Amino acid sequence: MAVWGVVNQKGGVGKTTTAVNLATGLARAGRRVLLIDSDPQGNATTGLGADKSAVPGTLFDVYRSLAENMDAAGLIEQFILPGAEGRPDLLPATLDLAGAEGVLQAAVGKEVLLRDALEPILDRYDTILIDAPPSLGLITVNILAACDEVIVPMQGEFYALEGLSQLVRTIEIVRKRINPRLKIGRVVLTMFDGRSRLAQQVSQELSEFFGEKLSQTVIPRNVRLGEAPGHGIPAIELFPESKGAQAYSALVEEVLAG
Numbered sequence: 001m002a003v004w005g006v007v008n009q010k011g012g013v014g015k016t017t018t019a020v021n022l023a024t025g026l027a028r029a030g031r032r033v034l035l036i037d038s039d040p041q042g043n044a045t046t047g048l049g050a051d052k053s054a055v056p057g058t059l060f061d062v063y064r065s066l067a068e069n070m071d072a073a074g075l076i077e078q079f080i081l082p083g084a085e086g087r088p089d090l091l092p093a094t095l096d097l098a099g100a101e102g103v104l105q106a107a108v109g110k111e112v113l114l115r116d117a118l119e120p121i122l123d124r125y126d127t128i129l130i131d132a133p134p135s136l137g138l139i140t141v142n143i144l145a146a147c148d149e150v151i152v153p154m155q156g157e158f159y160a161l162e163g164l165s166q167l168v169r170t171i172e173i174v175r176k177r178i179n180p181r182l183k184i185g186r187v188v189l190t191m192f193d194g195r196s197r198l199a200q201q202v203s204q205e206l207s208e209f210f211g212e213k214l215s216q217t218v219i220p221r222n223v224r225l226g227e228a229p230g231h232g233i234p235a236i237e238l239f240p241e242s243k244g245a246q247a248y249s250a251l252v253e254e255v256l257a258g
């Protein structure tokens with residue numbers, strides 16, 4: 001059993017696209033997968049076609065009961081939407097989750113509520129993937145405290161490198177103070193344009209910085225990846241022949257290979 005956070009405090013770098021397609025690809029390969037949407041924007045929830053107006057609850061409700069020192073073990077199970085064949089289970093998110101930062105702030109042990117919440121369901125899954133919001137606030141710190149590895153999607157552009165040191169420092173602090181097993185598992189280049197010199201240069205710098213942690217698989221810029229969420233079906237399932245879906249399939253293989 002492994003818990004992975006898909007984290008980068010920058011928005012629009014491909015976190016949700018990576019989380020949704022990786023989770024679905026692993027489920028299609030027969031793994032028992034849970035995708036946790038931990039972003040109030042709820043894009044992973046939309047990407048899997050869940051009806052946001054009908055979700056029974058989100059991490060917000062889980063955090064609120066834990067913050068009131070109530071037992072949330074049964075709660076998280078009630079909120080998980082079971083996935084069809086070849087799909088991950090989903091703990092959905094809606095805008096309600098925006099209230100989580102405030103609830104966490106007031107809670108005892110505010111960094112480790114997610115870790116506690118996941119404890120009772122860990123053995124039901126081979127992989128739990130958590131889609132993070134674009135910030136390094138308490139929602140993200142809870143993800144870092146709960147996971148074994150971080151997957152960092154990065155866009156091949158100059159500004160991608162800005163903010164990287166802040167992310168790495170946050171990961172190091174959480175490892176030191178809260179979660180000693182935390183490590184960066186993989187850095188994935190997304191929306192990559194191989195013809196761009198700048199993209200090549202960024203790729204080179206990331207390779208120097210991260211070494212083997214930089215994923216072999218590079219995700220190209222591909223319109224199908226942007227279209228799929230509008231259908232509520234992951235690209236890896238809806239457009240399997242597209243360059244984008246093929247790249248995510250290769251990433252799934254890379255992950256399965258260890």
Ligand SMILES: Nc1ncnc2c1ncn2[C@@H]1O[C@H](COP(=O)(O)OP(=O)(O)O)[C@@H](O)[C@H]1O
Pocket residue numbers: 010011012013014015016017018043134190191192219220221222223225226227229244
């Ligand atoms: N490789 C790609 N090629 C083209 N569009 C992409 C690609 N990856 C993501 N997108 C689109 O770019 C936008 C931002 O991606 P998203 O995964 O939501 O990023 P984040 O979760 O980091 O904010 C979305 O509209 C998404 O559909």
Ligand SMILES: [Mg+2]
Pocket residue numbers: 015016017039043131132
């Ligand atoms: Mg997102």
